[in-house]
Amino acid sequence: MNTKKFLLQEKDIPTAWYNIVADMKTKPLPPLNPQTHQPMKEEDFYPLFAKELSHQEMNQTDAWIEIPEQVRDMYKIWRPTPLVRAYGLEKYLDTPAHIYFKNESVSPVGSHKLNSAIAQAYYCKKEGVTNITTETGAGQWGAALSFAAKAFGLELAVYMVKVSYHQKPYRRSIMQTFGAQVIASPSMSTKAGRKILTEHPNYQGSLGTAISEAVELAMQTPNCKYTLGSVLNHVSLHQTVIGLEAEKQMEMAGEYPDVVIACFGGGSNFSGLSFPFLRHKLVDNKDIRVIAAEPASCPKLTRGVFQYDFGDEAGYTPMLPMFTLGHNFSPSNIHAGGLRYHGAGSIVSQLRKDGLMEAVDIPQLETFKAATIFAQAEGIIPAPESSHAIATAIREAEQAKLEGKSKVILFNLSGHGLIDMAAYDQYIANDLQNYEVTDEEVARNVSQLEKII
Amino acid sequence: MNTKKFLLQEKDIPTAWYNIVADMKTKPLPPLNPQTHQPMKEEDFYPLFAKELSHQEMNQTDAWIEIPEQVRDMYKIWRPTPLVRAYGLEKYLDTPAHIYFKNESVSPVGSHKLNSAIAQAYYCKKEGVTNITTETGAGQWGAALSFAAKAFGLELAVYMVKVSYHQKPYRRSIMQTFGAQVIASPSMSTKAGRKILTEHPNYQGSLGTAISEAVELAMQTPNCKYTLGSVLNHVSLHQTVIGLEAEKQMEMAGEYPDVVIACFGGGSNFSGLSFPFLRHKLVDNKDIRVIAAEPASCPKLTRGVFQYDFGDEAGYTPMLPMFTLGHNFSPSNIHAGGLRYHGAGSIVSQLRKDGLMEAVDIPQLETFKAATIFAQAEGIIPAPESSHAIATAIREAEQAKLEGKSKVILFNLSGHGLIDMAAYDQYIANDLQNYEVTDEEVARNVSQLEKII
Numbered sequence: 001m002n003t004k005k006f007l008l009q010e011k012d013i014p015t016a017w018y019n020i021v022a023d024m025k026t027k028p029l030p031p032l033n034p035q036t037h038q039p040m041k042e043e044d045f046y047p048l049f050a051k052e053l054s055h056q057e058m059n060q061t062d063a064w065i066e067i068p069e070q071v072r073d074m075y076k077i078w079r080p081t082p083l084v085r086a087y088g089l090e091k092y093l094d095t096p097a098h099i100y101f102k103n104e105s106v107s108p109v110g111s112h113k114l115n116s117a118i119a120q121a122y123y124c125k126k127e128g129v130t131n132i133t134t135e136t137g138a139g140q141w142g143a144a145l146s147f148a149a150k151a152f153g154l155e156l157a158v159y160m161v162k163v164s165y166h167q168k169p170y171r172r173s174i175m176q177t178f179g180a181q182v183i184a185s186p187s188m189s190t191k192a193g194r195k196i197l198t199e200h201p202n203y204q205g206s207l208g209t210a211i212s213e214a215v216e217l218a219m220q221t222p223n224c225k226y227t228l229g230s231v232l233n234h235v236s237l238h239q240t241v242i243g244l245e246a247e248k249q250m251e252m253a254g255e256y257p258d259v260v261i262a263c264f265g266g267g268s269n270f271s272g273l274s275f276p277f278l279r280h281k282l283v284d285n286k287d288i289r290v291i292a293a294e295p296a297s298c299p300k301l302t303r304g305v306f307q308y309d310f311g312d313e314a315g316y317t318p319m320l321p322m323f324t325l326g327h328n329f330s331p332s333n334i335h336a337g338g339l340r341y342h343g344a345g346s347i348v349s350q351l352r353k354d355g356l357m358e359a360v361d362i363p364q365l366e367t368f369k370a371a372t373i374f375a376q377a378e379g380i381i382p383a384p385e386s387s388h389a390i391a392t393a394i395r396e397a398e399q400a401k402l403e404g405k406s407k408v409i410l411f412n413l414s415g416h417g418l419i420d421m422a423a424y425d426q427y428i429a430n431d432l433q434n435y436e437v438t439d440e441e442v443a444r445n446v447s448q449l450e451k452i453i
Numbered sequence: 454m455n456t457k458k459f460l461l462q463e464k465d466i467p468t469a470w471y472n473i474v475a476d477m478k479t480k481p482l483p484p485l486n487p488q489t490h491q492p493m494k495e496e497d498f499y500p501l502f503a504k505e506l507s508h509q510e511m512n513q514t515d516a517w518i519e520i521p522e523q524v525r526d527m528y529k530i531w532r533p534t535p536l537v538r539a540y541g542l543e544k545y546l547d548t549p550a551h552i553y554f555k556n557e558s559v560s561p562v563g564s565h566k567l568n569s570a571i572a573q574a575y576y577c578k579k580e581g582v583t584n585i586t587t588e589t590g591a592g593q594w595g596a597a598l599s600f601a602a603k604a605f606g607l608e609l610a611v612y613m614v615k616v617s618y619h620q621k622p623y624r625r626s627i628m629q630t631f632g633a634q635v636i637a638s639p640s641m642s643t644k645a646g647r648k649i650l651t652e653h654p655n656y657q658g659s660l661g662t663a664i665s666e667a668v669e670l671a672m673q674t675p676n677c678k679y680t681l682g683s684v685l686n687h688v689s690l691h692q693t694v695i696g697l698e699a700e701k702q703m704e705m706a707g708e709y710p711d712v713v714i715a716c717f718g719g720g721s722n723f724s725g726l727s728f729p730f731l732r733h734k735l736v737d738n739k740d741i742r743v744i745a746a747e748p749a750s751c752p753k754l755t756r757g758v759f760q761y762d763f764g765d766e767a768g769y770t771p772m773l774p775m776f777t778l779g780h781n782f783s784p785s786n787i788h789a790g791g792l793r794y795h796g797a798g799s800i801v802s803q804l805r806k807d808g809l810m811e812a813v814d815i816p817q818l819e820t821f822k823a824a825t826i827f828a829q830a831e832g833i834i835p836a837p838e839s840s841h842a843i844a845t846a847i848r849e850a851e852q853a854k855l856e857g858k859s860k861v862i863l864f865n866l867s868g869h870g871l872i873d874m875a876a877y878d879q880y881i882a883n884d885l886q887n888y889e890v891t892d893e894e895v896a897r898n899v900s901q902l903e904k905i906i
Binding site for chain 2: 003005007009010073077078084088106108109110114147169170173174177178179372375376378379380381418419421422424425
């Protein structure tokens, strides 16, 4: 066997994040004030986010944003992450394709989420913030932010979607071990939570509701900011370390990807891997395909509408131009909790609208089949979210075999699935099903949106 | 911050394992036939183990055993593992000591166990074996062997201690996802299992009983061998890749350890990290301390006797010269399941007898306190087993602070604790206790041993 892992040294950790907006011909439309529907300025975000993060959110001119030294030092805990040639998977598929994956699952919290958690905690601390809030679905973002908050000496309150709080107690324990306070959402601690609990006493929560609660708490607590693990531009920015490293590592491997694949929830790991490669397309006209892999039960990029929508259920957040299923869309209870979100970030939505990227939607059973093949071939049990990327990579590799063509595939293994074994148990026991959203459901949800575009 | 991780490349994966027995002035006493009490020869192990493994088990002359290329190729999946400078922990402890850990938790199955699982599966396959059996307690070894067996196309049956089978369902799911058959032990599938279930219908199992079942199944199945994840010489041999890599990495760091620490169950990760450093002591008279960290509830090296004893509960296995609490010793139900074993391997037992190493025993609550400090300081949630090494490293670092002395500490992070979060939950809820074995209990168990030495 030839080289399996392409390893960089600490000195190769990128020194700047890549801000794709600077290179986009058509910039994303601006966020709108949720009450007035007026375009928002950087300063309008200050009550919610650290100033530097607000600046990054609105920055349309600087393609490269320097990574602060303290953030790079924290990155050294687990970065650079390996790029892996998936020889085992290639052999199993008997494909002419060369398959590579960027292994973000080696992060101590088990996913790529730490790339932005560290950055957000750093800027909050630097600006004198003492408390931060957030929400988490499956718990990957919450776990990452819990460690980041502890590392920078911030107090953290996490609103965790109630169904996950009870179904994934281990992710809650991880956050608590790192010292965070974890509250099941909806809760009685916020107006938004009390309202929904009064109307639906047994409501098991959603990301949209948890965001409303976390935003409300941040707005009402002195010296407190809100943080988010996906969707927003500054989150995508921080995640570009993934693709920037992968770029160097593909060079070490002496290959260039024909297709780059990542799973898609709000866009954080997708943007992270793909934006540095999309840069070659935007700046150098390079021919490269980029695919977002969505769950069939939550297909905003493949079947949603491009429209201004809220990021949360209660309508507290700015309105963003997004491919959306509507902020009241309630996705089926699939195991890829991190992909159960109604909308796509505004950069990705614009790229999709401009035909610069593709999207596919994958049924749940196909993702678990792909995950099991991958685990047995490569030794790593993938997160249910990441398994959407694996399933898409397998589709592409099988297509290459059918066509008898060579093809270089790169996907992001955004996290491992060791905290998701209950889902694998159900799969082994033949106790899982596919969910597909109906056209009527999409139309009904979308019809409730205010038509701004 | 200076360099945090010391990273080797794939070409730096050791090409030979280190067999410490060749360098020991006093060799370990031979294993004895369980019936006749006569010293066993290499051939006597053939019914149980692959021939090459039997040869390694009895090899007292070759200090270096070449690692087959296919094994090195599989090692490339996760090796070389990082050596990490624990700046976060040093800062928290405010100690003058420099603390390093070898991070074996990055293995895809979460622990160092894969180092030997790959080697054992390889030799079995090479010799035409089709089926293998083993036992597992907490499940780390079983998970590692499940992937290794799949990688080499072997069928695997794992007897998992019943209490863990039910308390740690996720480790069972991991093994099943890799394609292994997992049976709760004691089971009705073996004579040994039926006997104990007849006498004690609700018996929740022990490693000793699971070993008896796995050995019995292997002996009665055509083309089937038994495999073990610790205790034996060939297992320790395979694990020396840990210390051999760490040796190079400490050189990269420009330091040499004053003290080397690893947790101790049967000896696999302890031997793996420490033997290459003990070599400097044996061969070059280097002044270095080596410490095995045991649980206070299962302290064979600190409070057991040096005596011939069986490896299993039913008395099927060869008798080994070991520090033991007696093969019928039933350790308390601590969360470090991998350390709940009555005896130490014969090499380590001889080294301990000859004063070449130290041992300490640590109460459960101290290990969880250390684990939480480590998690918050370094971002990695450690396995309850590894937390014994962390607690010992913290004791040494605090001693250095008291004495105002510089000291270089190296310990092995043998695995992560992401599948053990239920234990952390109990710790957070103040629901854990210490267990200490009484002198009477040790004396009673040990008095039942046949006095051969």
